[in-house]
Amino acid sequence: MAEVRPVSITGLSILSALGRGGEAQLAAALSGSAAFGPVRRFDAAGRRVRTAATAADVAPLQDELASAIGTACAEAGWTGADKAAAPLFLAAHGHPGLSGDARQLATRTGVAAPNRIYTSACVSASTAIADAASLIKRGEYDRIVVAAGYLVEPGQYALFDAGRALSTDDVVRPFSLGRQGLLLGDAVVAMTLQAGDGLAEVAGWGRAGDAFHPCQPDPEGKGLARAITAALGRAAVAPDQVGYINANATGTKFSDAAEAAALQRVFGQDTPPVSSTKAVHGHALEASGLLELAITVLALNAGKLPVNAGYLGPDPACPLDLVLDGPRRPGTSYGLSLNSAFGGANTALLVRAA
Incomplete structure (x- = not known):
């Protein structure tokens, strides 16, 4: 039987519209300073909404991913041999050339050929982390690098705008009365995971489906509640041992209410402190899970929880303990x-x- 080993995040590289590096992300998340502004990367003049969180002076996505992987591996102290034995798990928007791009990325950075590519929309990066942690814990790998990237571009922007999912008041207001929708944001993140101690332990993970509707979430939050329960159970952690929740909350009416229902299903009326950092960095689609996990780790290690920015007032459908003031x-x-x-x-x- 394989040895059960703790799995830790040992290296981290982050780019978002909040800046480069963990310090910029944490400072904005703690103060609630949002990075939204007019879209200038492409022509959004014909759109209902013309606001996003885009970083200045970014290189092409492939170059940013290569830089992020290199930085994370260096922070982890990996040698060339360490990298060569570490497979790449990549989360990115699917396109016909993605597998070739992933192979080139591995060659450029000296890591092993891509073992897995994740294109499962907004759970791509979080699913990659769960798989990586599981494989390391079982002893199939000693180390894995997980990378994810999304830079706001016209195609996805047009889809979200046409679907009337974007906020019409240029602010993301998670769990708030009067919330109008989400806004997209840049993120390029890389994490190194390995057995042993590090910046933080990946203690548990869970995944579950709603089986409810192609677009709308289950209003009772049953699928998300099952995922949370599985993560806690895998770590043998009771609900009252959780000190913070970085919620998915996108600032959309039905999604936020469904998530609140899921949290109450697991934690009861007294939920842990909750906020959604999408209110400052936007929704980074395939890269969201990695960016938000990184900020969660940084916040816990700093001993300070991010505020739930953009809040106007309580919504009876979202009775949570939000980090506000x-x-x-x-x-x-x-x-x-x-x-x-x-x-x-x-x-x-x-x-x-x-």
Whole structure:
């Protein structure tokens, strides 16, 4: 029987519209300083909404991913041999040349040929983390690098705008009364995972489907609740041991209410402190799970919880303990990062601060 080993995040590289590096992400998340502004990367003049969180001076996505992987591996202290033995798990928007791009990325960065590519929309990166942690814990690999990237581009932007999913008041307001929708944002993130100690332990993970509707979430939150319960059970952690939840909350009416129902299903009326950092960096689609997990780890290690920015007032459909007036101290070292996607896919990642 394979040895059961703790799995930790040991290296981290982050780019978003908030800036480069973890310090910029955490500072904005703690203060609630959003990065949204007019879209200038492409012509959005004909769209209902013309706002997103786009980073300045970004290179092409492939170059940014290569840089992120290199930085994360260096932070982890990996040698050339370490990288050569570490497969790449890549989360990115699907297109016909993606497998070739992934192979080139592995060659450029010196990591092993891509083992897996994830194109499962907004749970792509969180699913990659869950798979990587499971394989390392079982002893099939000693180390894996997970990378994810999305830079706001006209195709997906047009789809979300046409679907009337984007916020019409240029603000993302998770769980708030008067929320109008989501806004897209850039993210390029890489993490190194390996057995042993590191920046934070990936203690548990869970995945579950709603089996409810092609687009709308289950209003009772049953699928997400099952994913959370599975993550807690895998780590043998009770609900009252969770000190923070970085929610999926996109600022959309039905999704936020469904997520609140899921949290109450698991935690009862007294939920842990909750916020959604999408309110400052936007929705990064395939890269969302990795960006939000990174901020969750940084916040827990700093002992300060991100605020739920954009809030106007309580919505009776979202009766949660939201972090509103300023950063709080987490009550425990455990935090959850939650993600959901169209089609009813849900993921929950439980991390423990170092």
